[in-house]
Amino acid sequence: MNITDRNPDIGLFRVLALGGALLVIGSFVGVVHDIVDVISDPTALQFVVVLTFVGSTIAARYLTVRNAIIVAFVLLSGGLGWYLMGLSGASLWPWPHIRYTLALMTGNSILGIVNLEAWVMAVTPAPIFLTWYLAVRRCHVAGAIVGGATMLFFVLTGDAGADLTLLGVVGVVSLVGAGELDRLDAPISEADVVATVVAVAIVVSATITIVPAGAVFAFSPDSGLSGSAAGGSGGGSSADTLEGSLISTSEELSIQGSLDLTSKLRYAVRSDEETYWRVGAYDLYTGDGWVRRGETGPVDRRLGSPPGRSRTVEQTYRAITKIGTMPAVWRPSDIAGPAADLARGTRLGGLRPSQMLAANDTYRVTSEMPIAAGADLREAGTAYPDSIANQYLQLPDSTPDRIGERTQRLTSNADNPYDTARVIERWLETNREYSLDVSKPSGSIADSFLFEMERGYCTYYATTMTTMLRTQGIPARFVVGYTSGQRVAEDEWVVRGHNSHAWVEVYFPEVGWIRFDPTPAGPRESTAQQDLDAAREANESNVDTNRSQDGEWTPTPTETETQSGDSQQQTFDESDISIPEYYAPDEVELNGSNVSSGTVTEFARPGNAPGFGTANDSQDREDDSGLPIPSVEQFTLGALAMLGFAGVARRTGLTRRTYRAVWLRWQPREDPATDIERAFERLEWLLERRHRNRQPGETVRDYFEAVDADERAWRVATIRERSRYAGTVDREAADEAIELVDELVGES
Structure with a gap:
């Protein structure tokens, strides 16, 4: 054809x-x-x-x-x-x-x-x-x-x-x-x-x-790991937790809304010193989460030492529960012990096991912790290697410009990356409240936390600080792990689920990666302690060891004297800064508040600080007074769904029935003659639906007598007859006909 x-x-x-x-x-x-x-x-x-x-x-x-x-x-x-x-x-x-x-x-x-x-x-x-x-x-x-x-x-x-x-x-x-x-x-x-x-x-x-x-590794605060990947250690529903991203082998971390933390024991750690037990870093920011790029590989190809000065920290980890991570102080340079054969190295220098660690699996890590004087960090400069700049300055192309603009105003008096990082760190710590009860925003997490939200938890703080640093050309990355936990002996700590944490690492040329933590420590520790107290009162299992039941360990005078006299103990000048320590920038002014000599004055909150008041904020904030604007995809789907349902309605006769129902029950006013004729059509359709259709050639009078029409119907017929044949029509008669038909329809 x-x-x-x-x-x-x-x-x-x-x-x-x-x-x-x-x-x-x-x-x-x-x-x-x-x-x-x-x-x-x-x-x-x-x-x-x-x-x-x-x-x-x-x-x-x-x-x-x-x-x-x-x-x-x-x-x-x-x-x-x-x-x-x-x-x-x-x-x-x-x-x-x-x-x-x-x-x-x-x-x-x-x-x-x-x-x-x-x-x-x-x-x-x-x-x-x-x-x-x-x-x-x-x-x-x-x-x-x-x-x-x-x-x-x-x-x-x-x-x-x-x-x-x-x-x-x-x-x-x-x-x-x-x-x-x-x-x-x-x-x-x-x-x-x-x-x-x-x-x-x-x-x-x-x-x-x-x-x-294969993508699901969930953590339940009540029963530990759940699902087949977890080894079936607990039943019941799983909950979204920060630790859920730490215990899985996933290369992605999606930032959640409100979450719960658990007091279940995870690790017992022996270490030369107290610090954060780092699980891994993420380099790629997607706007609502993080991704770690690259595959894992043999450990000997991924371990190393920082480019600058460092000191050796020895740690031994014992898994208390079945778990899928291998914490290590940054930067791990060697791993040994029974579980070391399971270790793989990530592209970002962290450790992860090739399979889940079983309870009581142990491994030893030697780490080279970067150290540097505050002056060294200020003078480190910005000569970043291409490999660092290309990987750790990435931001989504859709990242709002206002993040960089506000960061620039916040740090306008900081003339080096170190002071810039400290100002951002302390501003976030001071100007946002810590809370696990938040609603995850749509769009950019960093933008929402900086401009729209008043509270959040560590992943929000760390994500926002990393993004702010990257807008200023400072390489930074998002890091997860555990805080030190409860100290139960001079060199031993127990780590629970509520110690899971996220922070920031910033790169300094010839020094390496240095940790910054913008999350307020006091509220975070208080929340963890309340969770532990509640778990103990409820007699929950696996929240304490024999040593942890007596509370935090504190050194005795004898132990202190022994420690100070130990020829094996390394000592360091107080001007050195290791990752856990904080040095405030000298004479850095922020909105009229000085940060000097290690003392931080209270930073003004947005809305009160010069440059961040209500008037100036209006240029940064989008108009959110109206309803949310649907995306192109949502608008297209909505339009297609409406067309589809219109097709369903037509195919099933719903459209015709709906139209007829509206036509029968609602009559707009026009001129009297038209209104009377429309009222009679409604009446006739109503009688045909109740009785039978009017036959061809059958008069109105014969039809009404055959169906024994109501007196009101006869009255409408009389009004129509006068209007059509006698020319007698007025507004009052038209209204009477409409009202009579409305009464009959209402009784149907």
Whole structure:
């Protein structure tokens, strides 16, 4: 059949099918666009997408399906080859990449891929090209398979949000449904079938979540680890906790809303000194969480020493419960002991076990802790190595400019990175309240905590400080681990779940990474102590050892004398700064408040401080007086859902019945003659619904007598007869007819 002889309605179905192809392509392009936005400007990706669409449209005119598939294969294989060539020589071996791809489909985000922007540029053109080519060539099912499989990949990695996933589902349904109607030359009246299926797909997709089992490691404050990955140590529901990100092997940390902490014991630690027990760092900020890029590797390739001065700290860790982390003081240089064989090194220099540690597993760590005088840190300069600057200055391209602008104003009197970091640290500590009861904001966590929120817990403080530092060109990273815990002997501590914590590390040239902690220590420790007291009163298990029941250990005079006289004990000049210590910047002025000689005066809160008052804040704050503005994805889904439900209503007759119900019960006023005629039509329809239809040729009088009409109905008929045949009509009579019919309708 010649194309000109086909049903003219197919034009609509072809447009709908191509629209479905655009939706499914837009869904996975939206995912990679958001991902690229995290690490760089997505303009280059946008250019590649447009270029691929143009090329695919031209190819649909000249290439056969077989040749188009070959082109798509060349695009994908060539892109991956180009990506691999950009990696180091050791990374060219294909098996690690195949293994990591399989891991991606069990819930690992592609944000962990090294040189991610190049990977996206390499893999994106092929599925766009083939999906659009097949849709244009009317191979609708094949196009849906290619586009849907691509979107499914990102669903399995956990990178596709609910809105984009729904768009992908709707796109697949529309592409297949409208495409088949186009192929069958279906009449336009069948369009509501596609709309109905789209509506059902939206409802079903909104209520079903695909969660790869391998990605879930939950922690329950009541029962420890939960789920198969946890070894089945506890039942019941799991809760969102900060420690949940510390005890799992996940490379991602999603910042939560309100959470609970647990007093369950985690580790017993012997150490030369009291400090933080560091679990790991994250380098990639996504706006609402953190990702640790790169794979783990052999320990001997990942351990080392800081570039500057350091002192040796020996630690021994004993796991009290089954757990999935290996804390170590920064920077670990050696690991030994029974559990050392399980250790792997992360790309950021931390430790993690290749499998869960069992209770009583032990390992020993030797660490080289960076030390530096405050003056050394101020004079360290900004000659950051390219590898440090490229990795630890990253911010999403969508990060609001007002974060950097406020940070610049806050630190305007600090002339070096060290003083800048101290001002930010103390400002956050002083101007935000510590609380575990918060609602997770939408959008950028750092922006919300800096401008909208009044309270939060450590992940909010650390995320915001890291972001503020990066806006000023200072390399910083987000770090998680445990605070020292309860001291039970001169060199021993017990660590509980409520000691889980997050802080910041800042890089100084020729010194290394130095810790900063903007979270107020007093409220955090008070919250942990209250949790422990409540657990003890409730006689909960696994919250104390024999030594911890007697409270905090304090040295006796004899022990102090022995310690001071011990020839093996290293001593250090008080001008040295190790990670746990705090040195305030000299003569740094913040909004009229001086920070000098190690004494910090009270910082003014936003709204009171010069430059941060209500008037000046108005330029930073967005107008939140109205309702939230839906995203493009949400608006599109809403519009499609409305069209779909309209199709359902039409197919089921709901639209007609709804219209008739409104028409019957509501009559607007016009001129008297029109109003009387409309009232009689309503009356006649009501009588036909109650009794029977009026037969052709049957007079009104005969019909009313046959159905034994009400006196009010006869009165309406009389008014209509006078209006139609005698020309006697007035407003009063019209109103009477309407009111009488309204009464009859109300009784129906």
